[in-house]
Amino acid sequence: DVQLVESGGGLVQPGGSLRLSCAASGFIFRDYWMHWVRQAPGKGLVWVSRINGVGSDTSYAASVRGRFSISRDDAKTTLYLQLNSLSVEDTAVYYCGRGGLSGYIDSWGQGTLVTVSS
Amino acid sequence: EIVLTQSPGTLSLSPGERATLSCRASQSFGSSFLAWYQQKPGQAPRLLIYGATNRATGIPDRFSGSVSGTDFTLTISRLETADFAVYYCHQSGVSPITFGQGTRLEIK
Numbered sequence: 001d002v003q004l005v006e007s008g009g010g011l012v013q014p015g016g017s018l019r020l021s022c023a024a025s026g027f028i029f030r031d032y033w034m035h036w037v038r039q040a041p042g043k044g045l046v047w048v049s050r051i052n053g054v055g056s057d058t059s060y061a062a063s064v065r066g067r068f069s070i071s072r073d074d075a076k077t078t079l080y081l082q083l084n085s086l087s088v089e090d091t092a093v094y095y096c097g098r099g100g101l102s103g104y105i106d107s108w109g110q111g112t113l114v115t116v117s118s
Numbered sequence: 119e120i121v122l123t124q125s126p127g128t129l130s131l132s133p134g135e136r137a138t139l140s141c142r143a144s145q146s147f148g149s150s151f152l153a154w155y156q157q158k159p160g161q162a163p164r165l166l167i168y169g170a171t172n173r174a175t176g177i178p179d180r181f182s183g184s185v186s187g188t189d190f191t192l193t194i195s196r197l198e199t200a201d202f203a204v205y206y207c208h209q210s211g212v213s214p215i216t217f218g219q220g221t222r223l224e225i226k
Contacts, residue, residue, distance in 0.1 A: 035215075037163075045155075045163060045206050047215040061214050062119075095162055102169060103210025104153035108162035 002026040002107040004096050009112030016086050016116070022079040022096030022109055029077040030054070033099030036070060036081045038092035039111075046092075049081065050099065064090075086116045120144055122207050122218035130226040133197050139221045141207035143188040151211030154183060154192045157220075158203045166205075167192060199225070 008020040022034070036048040049060045049070040058070050069082040079096050093113050097105035121144040131137055141152070149170040155163040165174040167183040170190055180195040194201055202225050207218040 037217075044220045045157075045208075045217045047208075047217060050215070059213055100153075100165075100168055102150045103215065104151075104165060104168040104208065105155075105163075106165050106168070106174065108164070110162055 004109035006109045006112035009114045011115045018083045020081040024077045030074040034079045035097040037095045040092040124218035128222045137194040139192040141190040147211030149185045153208045155206045
């Protein structure tokens with residue numbers, strides 16, 4: 001079974017940094033695009049970033065470009081999201097997801113909560 | 119950026135009824151790149167439909183998707199209690215990837 005387990009969330013002050021991890025198992029990790037999607041409390045889903053199977057192709061939502069960085073370690077079957085220059089608007093549950101053939105997300109982790117507050 | 123507008127915002131129906139959820143795109147992007155997700159409180163989203171009309175693994179056949187131009191529809195033929203949740207459409211054909219704002223399906 002596909003398993004995605006996020007970690008690394010927590011409370012951080014505005015302007016701070018955090019690194020999220022997503023440990024993957026149950027599939028050939030290097031063969032799949034991977035995504036990060038976030039959801040602010042009581043709000044809808046917002047796509048954040050994605051990365052291809054070899055890590056050579058990345059893209060970001062405009063709201064996080066230049067502040068967030070996606071990466072992966074295929075040997076460790078782990079996806080990462082480095083969050084820098086955080087603001088209160090970045091407060092959300094962050095989900096990692098496995099990308100399907102035409103860009104849909106066919107498996108999701110349980111999410112990790114990032115709270116940005118002073 | 120492609121804007122996906124879902125309607126209605128909230129849909130109140132009874133178990134056994136038919137639900138019709140709409141997702142309208144601001145421009146064309148190819149129906150192969152439209153998906154629907156279900157999300158229940160405190161849970162991660164779950165893929166229901168991909169490629170506009172294809173059910174994901176394990177999704178019952180009371181869920182179906184259709185498309186007409188840039189208008190996409192998710193239909194739930196006979197509502198069960200477990201179907202009351204929030205539903206999102208999602209496009210991955212044009213960067214940046216975008217989601218609709220969601221439709222809340224609630225028990226009447």
